[in-house]
Amino acid sequence: MNNKTCLITGATSGIGKSTAIALAKLGFILILTARSDDKGFELVNKLQKKYKVQAEFIKTDISSLKEVKQLSEQIKQKYGRIDVLINNAGSRFADYKKSVDGIELTFATNHLGHFYLTLLLIDLLKKSSSARIINVSSSAHLGKSIDFENIANPKNYERREAYGQSKLANVLFTYALARQLIKSEITVNALDPGGVASNLGRNDGLISWTKHIGYYLVKRELLTPKQGAATSVYLTSSPKVAGVTGKYFYLKKEKKSSPESYDEEAAKKLWDLSLKICGMEDQTI
């Protein structure tokens, strides 16, 4: 037991699941979330039996603000502090869809739910002597900018744009949060896990998924979920990144993200919009 508590969203598959297994081996106390409770409970049982760790699964749809609020309340009741928050859950959708709150589903899943969760848990993170927040972004953010007028416009929906913008939102949020927390003990970093043979894109059918895998396979850059989780595990546990904040990592190395991701005005717009949708206009960090 290393006595540190880590919350991982999207822990039932791919990168999140491999991250959970690696952190169980390191003795972290784990809180795992996703929507599939069958997969969640099976994983928790496996981790408890194999690695003798304290682990629990809390079923949550991260795209639902109500469910995120419930998750944060359950956690606050049970845990005195959180040491690591890995905002990992993610999805992409071929067609325009809305969350239960009426928000475009890619934005709601990949950005908004995690923004809300992070702010709801910030006091628990502040209780740790060296908390780390890790946002799983993607190289898909490159070349994108957030079209604030059209986030909710079904007429202009394009899957790659929506996914890329949500992943840019992950990086803008990372840098904005790191700036706000600069005087605290909390570090905030983003990462690109690389091209990973996970279930990402499976919800859009076999063709979409095969194209995703094939793209990285042809480039000879396809990673296993375990390899894809390596940067998340590194940022969670390595002493080499203690105190490092507001950075973007790829294959365990610091890297520049896109020029658009350093736009502080866009970050402020995104922050204010997210606060407004979450009904948290009065929230200060």
Ligand SMILES: NC(=O)c1ccc[n+]([C@@H]2O[C@H](COP(=O)([O-])OP(=O)(O)OC[C@H]3O[C@@H](n4cnc5c(N)ncnc54)[C@H](OP(=O)(O)O)[C@@H]3O)[C@@H](O)[C@H]2O)c1
């Ligand atoms: N695979 C890649 O090549 C790649 C590349 C760059 C970045 N990424 C990023 O890596 C992260 C992990 O993706 P992955 O590749 O491991 O995909 P994955 O195998 O599809 O896993 C996604 C995880 O997120 C959960 N999830 C999806 N929608 C959710 C929702 N609405 N509420 C709660 N949980 C939800 C899924 O569980 P349930 O279905 O049970 O909810 C699953 O545990 C994502 O943020 C993705 O954008 C992946």
